[in-house]
Amino acid sequence: MLNVSIIGASGYSGAELAKLIASHPNFNLKGCYVSQQSLDKGKLLSDLYPEHSGLLDLELLPLCNESYVQIAQSSDYVCLCTDHKVSVELAPKFLDLGVKVFDLSGGFRLASASQYEQYYGFSHNHQTLLDSAAYGLVEWNKANIAKAKLVAVAGCYPTAALNALKPLKQSGLLADSQIIINAVSGVTGAGRKAAINTQFCEVSLAPYGLFNHRHGPEITQYLDHPILFTPHLGNFSRGILETIYVRLADNVTENDVTQAYQTLADEPLIRLKGRVLPSIKSVAGTPYVDIGWQQQGQQLIVVVAIDNLLKGAAGQALQCMNIASGFNATLGLKD
Numbered sequence: 314m315l316n317v318s319i320i321g322a323s324g325y326s327g328a329e330l331a332k333l334i335a336s337h338p339n340f341n342l343k344g345c346y347v348s349q350q351s352l353d354k355g356k357l358l359s360d361l362y363p364e365h366s367g368l369l370d371l372e373l374l375p376l377c378n379e380s381y382v383q384i385a386q387s388s389d390y391v392c393l394c395t396d397h398k399v400s401v402e403l404a405p406k407f408l409d410l411g412v413k414v415f416d417l418s419g420g421f422r423l424a425s426a427s428q429y430e431q432y433y434g435f436s437h438n439h440q441t442l443l444d445s446a447a448y449g450l451v452e453w454n455k456a457n458i459a460k461a462k463l464v465a466v467a468g469c470y471p472t473a474a475l476n477a478l479k480p481l482k483q484s485g486l487l488a489d490s491q492i493i494i495n496a497v498s499g500v501t502g503a504g505r506k507a508a509i510n511t512q513f514c515e516v517s518l519a520p521y522g523l524f525n526h527r528h529g530p531e532i533t534q535y536l537d538h539p540i541l542f543t544p545h546l547g548n549f550s551r552g553i554l555e556t557i558y559v560r561l562a563d564n565v566t567e568n569d570v571t572q573a574y575q576t577l578a579d580e581p582l583i584r585l586k587g588r589v590l591p592s593i594k595s596v597a598g599t600p601y602v603d604i605g606w607q608q609q610g611q612q613l614i615v616v617v618a619i620d621n622l623l624k625g626a627a628g629q630a631l632q633c634m635n636i637a638s639g640f641n642a643t644l645g646l647k648d
């Protein structure tokens with residue numbers, strides 16, 4: 314058994330990951346941590362998530378100065394399910410102690426430290442870690458994920474967008490023009506902490522982050538193509554649906570597009586739906602990426618859906634840990 318500790322275990326992605334690890338045949342959930350000042354320290358994780366009574370009856374421990382060495386000595390892997398800035402502070406500490414880190418935040422996804430001021434609002438002082446981190450987009454980066462000491466698990470919206478678009482880019486089917494990505498996320502995407510815009514009476518369907526959402530540069534970087542990304546918050550709890558408007562290169566046929574998507578045909582968590590368009594209902598609570606598309610001349614509309622907490626966060630993190638351990642990537646997620 315490999316021991317895994319989770320920092321930020323009381324949050325939505327942390328609790329989802331705790332559930333996956335506690336149910337996994339080869340991983341042991343060693344420790345669940347929250348901040349030192351957390352109102353939840355000392356509670357059981359199952360007090361917060363009673364649906365997991367019996368499975369997650371672990372005490373939430375405060376992360377204090379003495380914790381780092383204790384965690385490093387007792388854990389093979391540390392998962393950071395914390396805010397980006399917290400992850401950027403924590404990851405180097407664990408890496409220096411020799412533990413592999415899987416970071417679910419955006420703290421190590423972008424190529425250059427200088428981008429963090431603009432898109433994340435803090436200065437990033439770990440360019441060498443940005444250089445060495447493996448981007449945890451499983452279908453496209455298995456070899457690097459397998460050997461990296463730090464895995465930056467891909468963002469939720471980028472996971473959907475990149476799986477939908479990289480087959481087309483790789484096959485040379487995209488025209489040079491900008492691709493428009495309109496995305497809607499459920500409210501768990503915003504995390505468990507209290508905020509006005511995620512309150513029951515406030516949530517409806519509304520765009521946010523126009524032109525400056527941090528997932529814009531993340532998608533551009535890993536697609537190597539200009540995009541315009543607009544997220545929306547929807548009034549459902551989990552799932553992401555993206556409608557993507559693509560201009561195809563001259564003379565691209567429906568068969569070319571279908572052939573391009575065959576690149577992903579053997580990926581166990583990708584479901585290619587062809588003309589059948591995905592929905593939130595078909596993916597919420599599942600580890601899958603559903604991709605559908607329809608074409609008219611040079612216009613292609615691709616629709617992609619994932620569960621933000623599974624393929625968009627904890628599920629993909631578990632895949633990365635499986636790959637790093639030499640296990641089947643979907644162990645504990647499927648079948």
Ligand SMILES: NC(=O)C1=CN([C@@H]2O[C@H](COP(=O)(O)OP(=O)(O)OC[C@H]3O[C@@H](n4cnc5c(N)ncnc54)[C@H](OP(=O)(O)O)[C@@H]3O)[C@@H](O)[C@H]2O)C=CC1
Pocket residue numbers: 320321322323324325326327346347348349350351352353376393394395396397399417418419468469501502503504505506621622625626
């Ligand atoms: N929700 C989602 O769909 C997705 C989230 N992510 C990323 O995962 C990370 C976590 O997101 P999410 O689960 O939604 O967030 P939540 O707000 O739900 O949870 C954050 C967790 O971090 C803990 N925490 C806060 N500060 C510290 C600290 N200094 N030290 C240790 N623990 C701390 C919180 O507990 P407490 O405050 O009580 O200490 C809580 O357990 C973020 O970076 C997010 O961007 C990635 C993909 C999808």
Ligand SMILES: CC(=O)N[C@@H](CCC(=O)OP(=O)(O)O)C(=O)O
Pocket residue numbers: 417418419467468469470498499500501502503504544545546625
């Ligand atoms: C609905 C909502 O607020 N979603 C979050 C994205 C989810 C997330 O936590 O982003 P990462 O994948 O980069 O970690 C947001 O837009 O900030």
